[in-house]
Amino acid sequence: MNLQQDNVAVQCRGVKKSFGQGNALNHALAGVTLDVFTGEMLMLVGPSGCGKTTLLSVIAGILNHDDGEIHLFGQDILALRNNAKARFRGRNVGFAFQQFNLLPQLTAVENAAIPLLVLGWSRRKAFDRAGDFLDKMGLGKRLTSYPRELSGGQQQRIAFARALVHEPKLVVCDEPTSALDGKTGEQVISLLKTIAVRPDRAVIVVTHDSRIFHFADRIAHMEDGKIIDTVVAGTVLIDQGNV
Amino acid sequence: MNFVALRMLVGDRVKYIGIIIGIALATFLISQQLNIFVGLMRSTYGIVTNISTPDIWVTNRPMEDVDDLRPMSEDELYRVKAIPGVLWATRLFRQDVQVRLSNGKFQTCLLLGLGDQALVGGPPKLLGGATINALRISHGVLVDAAYAQDKLGNIKPGQTMQINGNRALVTGLCRTALSFQGLPIIYTTYSRAANWAPAQRHQLAVILVKARPKQNLTTLCRRIEHRTGLEAYTKAGIASKTFWYYMKSTGIPINFCITISLGALVGIAIAGQTLYQFTHDNLRYLGALKAMGATDLTLVRMVLLQAIVTGVLGFGIGIGISGAANMLILHFTPPSERLAVFLWQIMAVTGIGMIFIVIFASLFSLVSVVKLEPAVVFK
Numbered sequence: 001m002n003l004q005q006d007n008v009a010v011q012c013r014g015v016k017k018s019f020g021q022g023n024a025l026n027h028a029l030a031g032v033t034l035d036v037f038t039g040e041m042l043m044l045v046g047p048s049g050c051g052k053t054t055l056l057s058v059i060a061g062i063l064n065h066d067d068g069e070i071h072l073f074g075q076d077i078l079a080l081r082n083n084a085k086a087r088f089r090g091r092n093v094g095f096a097f098q099q100f101n102l103l104p105q106l107t108a109v110e111n112a113a114i115p116l117l118v119l120g121w122s123r124r125k126a127f128d129r130a131g132d133f134l135d136k137m138g139l140g141k142r143l144t145s146y147p148r149e150l151s152g153g154q155q156q157r158i159a160f161a162r163a164l165v166h167e168p169k170l171v172v173c174d175e176p177t178s179a180l181d182g183k184t185g186e187q188v189i190s191l192l193k194t195i196a197v198r199p200d201r202a203v204i205v206v207t208h209d210s211r212i213f214h215f216a217d218r219i220a221h222m223e224d225g226k227i228i229d230t231v232v233a234g235t236v237l238i239d240q241g242n243v
Numbered sequence: 244m245n246f247v248a249l250r251m252l253v254g255d256r257v258k259y260i261g262i263i264i265g266i267a268l269a270t271f272l273i274s275q276q277l278n279i280f281v282g283l284m285r286s287t288y289g290i291v292t293n294i295s296t297p298d299i300w301v302t303n304r305p306m307e308d309v310d311d312l313r314p315m316s317e318d319e320l321y322r323v324k325a326i327p328g329v330l331w332a333t334r335l336f337r338q339d340v341q342v343r344l345s346n347g348k349f350q351t352c353l354l355l356g357l358g359d360q361a362l363v364g365g366p367p368k369l370l371g372g373a374t375i376n377a378l379r380i381s382h383g384v385l386v387d388a389a390y391a392q393d394k395l396g397n398i399k400p401g402q403t404m405q406i407n408g409n410r411a412l413v414t415g416l417c418r419t420a421l422s423f424q425g426l427p428i429i430y431t432t433y434s435r436a437a438n439w440a441p442a443q444r445h446q447l448a449v450i451l452v453k454a455r456p457k458q459n460l461t462t463l464c465r466r467i468e469h470r471t472g473l474e475a476y477t478k479a480g481i482a483s484k485t486f487w488y489y490m491k492s493t494g495i496p497i498n499f500c501i502t503i504s505l506g507a508l509v510g511i512a513i514a515g516q517t518l519y520q521f522t523h524d525n526l527r528y529l530g531a532l533k534a535m536g537a538t539d540l541t542l543v544r545m546v547l548l549q550a551i552v553t554g555v556l557g558f559g560i561g562i563g564i565s566g567a568a569n570m571l572i573l574h575f576t577p578p579s580e581r582l583a584v585f586l587w588q589i590m591a592v593t594g595i596g597m598i599f600i601v602i603f604a605s606l607f608s609l610v611s612v613v614k615l616e617p618a619v620v621f622k
Contacts, residue, residue, distance in 0.1 A: 053621045062534045062617035083538045090536015097620050101531040105254020106247065117244055118536045162535075174621050 009202035010036035015068035028054040030225035046222035094163030098175040109143040115166040133161040153184035248545035269510020270561025280499040282582040288482035289422035297451035308488040314445035333358030336436040337448035343405040356436025366417035373415030383414035390427030515604030522608035533617040554601035
């Protein structure tokens with residue numbers, strides 16, 4: 001994998017984020033510097049409360065950081081106003097959540113089509129496209145099933161289809177295997193790796209699940225709101241002064 | 244995203260139905276109370292509706308409401324007739340009288356006496372082929388069919404009753420608007436009414452005036468007042484003055500206002516609480532939509548669409564129930580006691596009220612959606 005500067009999808013420099021006040025002040029991010037490149041799957045790992053999900057949230061533009069800079073494909077996301085940021089996310093970021101967050105009132109294909117509907121696609125086109133994606137995910141026969149009728153693995157595959165259906169440049173996944181058994185977890189992350197990782201796209205996965213680490217191109221270790229090291233598939237690499 | 248909003252709404256059937264029931268209940272309560280209120284207030288000027296033809300009503304001063312008139316001298320009729328712009332003027336007698344029925348019972352009635360020559364100002368609708376000339380028959384009276392059945396011992400044309408000891412022969416039936424006092428209305432000639440009713444110093448209650456063609460009625464009213472010192476009103480004017488007298492001088496409006504407000508509160512409480520609960524339960528999903536690029540405006544539109552859809556359905560069902568209730572009331576209530584009305588204007592007012600209730604009920608949901616941090620999806 002070629003980690004060139006011109007392949008940078010996400011650039012974080014000295015990113016800080018705190019919650020609470022006074023004695024309850026918690027520095028969730030204490031100056032994170034990190035680059036994520038297109039064509040790679042980066043896994044953010046570390047103990048609970050180390051700031052992984054907070055970092056994922058600020059990178060994805062759904063949480064404002066207090067200090068530092070984040071550029072997403074060259075765009076300073078803090079400079080965008082709320083609605084512009086929402087539209088930017090809608091075009092460029094795909095989300096897969098720990099609890100899937102599939103709308104229980106919608107069928108599989110309707111759930112998968114949501115990002116396209118948000119972008120203003122017609123229902124027919126959006127459902128056709130979402131149907132194709134679900135087919136790729138092996139759910140071609142469950143298009144009209146409701147989430148409650150599907151297994152955890154199938155629900156996660158719908159969530160991945162929803163994260164990818166609008167061809168985002170960045171896909172963020174929060175603990176995608178935590179609600180799944182080991183075998184199913186490996187299957188869905190393998191599927192994600194196969195379908196999501198492309199030369200023009202970056203994938204960031206927050207996980208505790210060491211069984212899926214081998215799918216990563218790089219692994220960034222976090223502790224106490226900082227990235228302590230970044231490891232490239234089987235080797236050890238210290239990334240841009242984040243020790 | 245309207246599609247997603249509607250699917251979310253319909254998919255949660257318990258809350259969906261709960262919101263609709265809340266709005267339907269409020270619509271029913273509000274429209275039903277308004278129906279009764281409007282019917283009751285219309286009855287306050289029932290006598291104005293029941294006297295057809297004339298343009299202007301002239302009464303002695305001061306006049307607060309049309310059921311409380313001070314009789315005036317007969318000379319006033321001739322003074323009014325002489326005023327430019329008056330085509331003709333005629334007398335109207337109005338007094339409450341005791342009527343003895345054939346079964347021996349007594350009933351207080353409103354006796355209206357029409358000018359003997361022209362019999363102008365008769366009831367708006369005569370039944371069974373009767374004409375106003377039925378009053379020219381000796382001792383002849385016209386009575387309202389509904390009251391004849393309910394309060395006058397089911398009296399029929401050809402039968403008699405006694406008014407203050409005088410024989411009155413029913414020569415025809417008519418249909419009149421209900422009066423606020425609920426008294427049966429009996430029409431006869433002026434001279435007969437004046438003879439039958441207990442003696443008073445003056446007997447002329449109202450002078451009914453027909454204006455010349457193209458004569459401005461308001462101008463003519465002012466002219467009559469200026470020249471005679473009496474009070475003159477157009478038909479709409481005297482109805483309005485009576486209506487506002489009851490509005491300002493009785494506890495009717497405030498009591499109905501309280502019950503209508505209670506209906507609105509019930510609607511806001513049930514619909515608002517359920518709608519808020521619905522939104523609250525879906526915050527996680529709304530947060531996910533926000534994360535996926537839905538703007539605040541999109542989410543606000545989704546919540547408003549959900550509120551409007553439930554509002555329209557609830558309103559339709561509530562109005563339907565209200566209409567059905569009115570039909571039941573019409574079926575089971577004696578005609579002389581049917582105060583409630585069912586007007587499109589009431590539906591419109593109720594509809595506007597429901598729009599406000601739905602918007603108010605949505606406010607809490609809208610606030611929670613706008614304040615929602617999309618990062619909630621990762622919690």
